[in-house]
Amino acid sequence: MHISEGVLSPAVLGGGAGLAVMGTAIGLKKLDYEAIPRVAILSAAFFVASLIHVPVGPVGLHLVLNGLMGLLLGWVAVPAILIALFLQALLFQFGGLTVLGVNTVVMAAPAVFCFYAYRGLLRRPGTAAAVGAFACGATAILLSGLLVAVALITTGQSFLEVAELVLLAHIPIMIIEGIITLFIFLFFQKVRPEMLEGIYA
């Protein structure tokens, strides 16, 4: 869910931009020059994966996968998500320039949080890791929804109902993202376990 230009108050925009700059600085510090191609190509893959529309009843929801991105990249997910959102603003005019900071925080903060929160669970074998993978995908979306709601409500109390609806709309996405993240995790475990080495570091 991208917040459009011109909706949020200056204080929220400024706060989001500040947090995004800090997160990006940390992420860039942890990013070596030799890792740039890997991170960039993964980021492009996530961008393309977000074009997949998953049918849920009559509507199609597009994948977000920010939980998985956090899992694979840790703090580096922040600059990767910033770039992906910047490209979306450039190519599709989704989101925008002044809301880039807020939108980055909305997507990237849950990614980093999930990385640290579920890393321990995902290292364990069997069902525990599967539960962790589902929870990782679902929690990331839940937190994103909550952050959007917080950004809207701090802009003005009149956005309360809008924020509630946005949060409600995130519930089906949460479940789908949990399931998809779970299957992707199981696939990586079987096919390419070295892609998951970030959670063991």
Next chain:
Amino acid sequence: MSPIQEPFADGVSLAHRLDPRGKIVVAGLFAVSVAVAQTYATALAGLALALVCLALARLPLKKVGARLLVVNAFIFFLWFILPLTYPGDAVWQFGPFTVSRQGLLYTGLITLKSNTIVIALIALIATAPVNTLGQALQRLRLPDKLCHLLLFTYRYLHVLELEFQRLVQALKIRGFHPGTNLHTYRTYAYLAAMLLVHSCDRADSVYRAMLCRGFHGKFYSLRIFSWQPRDRVFGAVSLLALAALLYLEWRGAGPL
């Protein structure tokens, strides 16, 4: 047809020929000044300026309109709720719902601001190819790593999209029909996972190829940005226009 395109980047208009560094700075300042505006006067003046930029860019209006329509989806959703929930004088009542005058004005202002910024961004930023923007951002002293990330991500966007379409085609050939069931979700998950696995393999070979060619953390660009007289005029006029916007906002202080 590929959804990842830059339909506005090619052209010979004045907006296309301006130095991208100047355009980025002006577009950023303009977007911020309109985003913080609280009065209709500022927003309308901003819209006029954005339309002037759009006219200078001579873009196909049909495509711009189509883009704006998509962008307004969120705004459209706001129109259904904000006028009903914003406190103020009632102008219209049906059943339990009350539409307030202030709510209508507020939603109108948001719509105006949102479209103004997007039009300006289309006219100023989308008229430069992403590669050029990446190099311009580097000259504007953004962190090197961030610019490399941008250039690389954009470079591989199309490659991975082709990869993605190849995988989707393979699914279709095998008679895959999406529905609301676990099989669909598992298939899509494996599709995304396969895309990520392929992308990792590709990243490895790309990096090795770069090392073979002597990469040591720097991209050399043959593009030279030159600050022409027309850029000076554009910069000066833009600064005056921005100052006028800020003056309008300051004079008409107070919401609505």
